[in-house]
Amino acid sequence: MSNNVRVRFAPSPTGPLHIGGVRTALFNYLFAKKHNGTFVLRIEDTDQNRYVEGAEDYIVESLNWCGIPFDEGPNTNEQFSPYRQSERKHLYKQYAEELIAKGKAYYAFDTAESLDAHRKDHEAKGKTFIYNWHNREKLTNSISLSKEEVDKRIANGEDYVIRFKMLDLKNQGSHGTIRTRDLIRGSVSFKMELLDDKVIFKSDGMPTYHLANIVDDHLMKISHVIRGEEWLPSVPLHIALYHALGWQAPEFAHLPLILKPTGKGKLSKRDGDKLGFPVFPLEWTDPKTGDISRGYKEDGYFPEAMVNFLAFLGWNPGTEQEIFSLDELVNAFDLERVHKAGARFDPEKIKWFNHHYMQDQSNDDLANQFKASQPELESIDVNYISLVVGLVKERATFIGDFWNLTHYFFSAPTSYDEKASKKALKEGTKDVLEKVIELVNSVDDFTTDNLQNTIKGWITSNDIGFGKVMMPLRLALVGALQGPDVFDIMFMIGKKETVKRIENIISFIP
Numbered sequence: 001m002s003n004n005v006r007v008r009f010a011p012s013p014t015g016p017l018h019i020g021g022v023r024t025a026l027f028n029y030l031f032a033k034k035h036n037g038t039f040v041l042r043i044e045d046t047d048q049n050r051y052v053e054g055a056e057d058y059i060v061e062s063l064n065w066c067g068i069p070f071d072e073g074p075n076t077n078e079q080f081s082p083y084r085q086s087e088r089k090h091l092y093k094q095y096a097e098e099l100i101a102k103g104k105a106y107y108a109f110d111t112a113e114s115l116d117a118h119r120k121d122h123e124a125k126g127k128t129f130i131y132n133w134h135n136r137e138k139l140t141n142s143i144s145l146s147k148e149e150v151d152k153r154i155a156n157g158e159d160y161v162i163r164f165k166m167l168d169l170k171n172q173g174s175h176g177t178i179r180t181r182d183l184i185r186g187s188v189s190f191k192m193e194l195l196d197d198k199v200i201f202k203s204d205g206m207p208t209y210h211l212a213n214i215v216d217d218h219l220m221k222i223s224h225v226i227r228g229e230e231w232l233p234s235v236p237l238h239i240a241l242y243h244a245l246g247w248q249a250p251e252f253a254h255l256p257l258i259l260k261p262t263g264k265g266k267l268s269k270r271d272g273d274k275l276g277f278p279v280f281p282l283e284w285t286d287p288k289t290g291d292i293s294r295g296y297k298e299d300g301y302f303p304e305a306m307v308n309f310l311a312f313l314g315w316n317p318g319t320e321q322e323i324f325s326l327d328e329l330v331n332a333f334d335l336e337r338v339h340k341a342g343a344r345f346d347p348e349k350i351k352w353f354n355h356h357y358m359q360d361q362s363n364d365d366l367a368n369q370f371k372a373s374q375p376e377l378e379s380i381d382v383n384y385i386s387l388v389v390g391l392v393k394e395r396a397t398f399i400g401d402f403w404n405l406t407h408y409f410f411s412a413p414t415s416y417d418e419k420a421s422k423k424a425l426k427e428g429t430k431d432v433l434e435k436v437i438e439l440v441n442s443v444d445d446f447t448t449d450n451l452q453n454t455i456k457g458w459i460t461s462n463d464i465g466f467g468k469v470m471m472p473l474r475l476a477l478v479g480a481l482q483g484p485d486v487f488d489i490m491f492m493i494g495k496k497e498t499v500k501r502i503e504n505i506i507s508f509i510p
Contacts, residue, residue, distance in 0.1 A: 005031070005032055005223050006032075006038045006040060006220070006221050006222050007031055007037060007226055007353060008041070008217070008220065008225055008347045009024060009029075009040070009042070009063075009070070010040050010041075010042040010213070010216075011043070012043075012045060012050070013055035013148035014050040014052055015286075016268075016280045016282070016284035017280065018279060019258065019310070020258045020266075021135060022281055023310045024138055024227060026307060027064060028316070029327055031333060034330050039068075039070050040070060041059075041063070041073030041076075042208065042216060043056055043073075043083060043085065045085055045086045045118045046089075046206045046207055046211070047209075049205075049208075053287050061282060065297055066281060067304070067307060068326075071323055077312060079389065080219060082107060088464060089205065089207065092206075092211055093207075095245060097198060097202075099241075099245070100142075104140045104165050105162050105164050106136075107141060107142040107153075108139070108160060108162070108163045109140045109145075109158060109159070110131075111159075112141075114140070115129075119137065122264075130194065131197050132167070133193075133197075136163075136422065139494070158476055160203060160396070161201060161203055162201035163200065164198050164200045164210075164240070166195045166196065166240060166453055167195060168301070177192060178190045180239060180252070181237070182252050182254055183252065183335045183336075184335055184338045184339075185232075187510040190236045198210055200241075204317075212241060214238055214241045214429060217250060223250055224251045225250050225251070225253070226255065226448060228254065228255050228259055229254040240386060253335050255345070257342040257344055259273060259342040259343060259344045260344075261345055262344075263344045271345075273492050275347065277299075278294040281296050281306065282295040282297050285299040293495065296350075300399050301398070302358070304326070305354040305356070306324075307329070309349060309350040312349075314339050314343040315337055315339070324450065355396075358393060358398075361387040361393075364387075366393060366399065367382050367386035369382055370399055370402045370403075371385055373399055374403055376407075377410065388409045388490065405483075408478045413479025413504075414479075416505065417479060417480040417481070420471075420475055423481070424475045425472055428468075430509050432464070432468060432469055432472065433473070436502070437502050440499055440502070441495070442454065446491065446495050448487045451490050451491060455469070472505065475505060476501045476502045477489050477501050479491070
């Protein structure tokens, strides 16, 4: 383990941050904090054609909402600024040219049309076209062309890319493998003959991901690269680039994919749209189309629930414990306990976490959130709302659940559930409820206990079935056979309102 752990989360600002990206950021954060290290945010915006306005701000806001802010990055502790690759492009060209000078890279002038023709020719022969050791001398590049011709083409402004000379297998045989160690997957190997000469510098003057990634990780002293498994095939190229530049490679760890709820295939935005759950931390409005994508924050999830849920996508602590605070996650986290296999996304499980964290919230905090979300509560005392929330929150998963669970605390029912009415309103119910009104009016100290003792005492002493009284009473107060303790409801809405609601249902009974 490096004495100075530095990890980075390096998203591209091409749209909203996917839930898989948040999981990658979280694992980097946990690893950094576990080892008293530094969590760096770097914006990899080398692909200017895919850049989306507002995406960088969205990334930062998402990390902050999740409670996993970066220690170093744009506008924060800029020890190795700048942190946007578009602002670092002057750095990359010199390293590309250094590789050319070392014979480790070369200029390539092949047009898109000529490369496409090669691909089609290979396909027609049942082969796969790979630009590498076996054909680079036959293509249009500074290996096959004379120095004079290369200089002339560059001087004339001809488009070119710079390709990394991955391997030269002519004198080594073409059946070897490259092996390295991954902190999650153990020993991994790659067939040498299948590795191509990747473009590391484009004709538009920007580096590709591969070169910029290596240069920035080295200059920013990144000790561990923790990223998604889709980057695993790039490992041999990245290691080769480090060696070619005379640098020590960081340690690598490749996280498992997040799979669809079915367990088959990678989770996508379409899966969320189809099955009705978000795949982004915050709501996102597409600046081009105006389309709105749902976010976990706006859907009513607590950030603690989301972080706890994501931590278990591909990792487990080796115990039965499922509920972790962020500090507990930091203490428990270990890359050796990250799985190799993909992790199935379960939208019901994150609801389970959210329900748990709902119970941990104070009634006052929940009441303020509830009041802010419900226009009908604008004139209601938040202290009253807090008492109401305390009675029902064990039944709630989201703030948005509260209105359906509590509306009768704020206004009398205007109708009665048809099925419940048939069950609760029988012959003799009017007489029973009129007696209940007498009992309610007789209670001077209007408390839950006094109401319960008075009404239940009357029921017991007269040998009346509890259902004959309590069901129509609940229906009168709520409009349905649901809700918390009847006597709590009566206490909360008060004597006058209780009597009024019982009178209302008596007038409703034929």
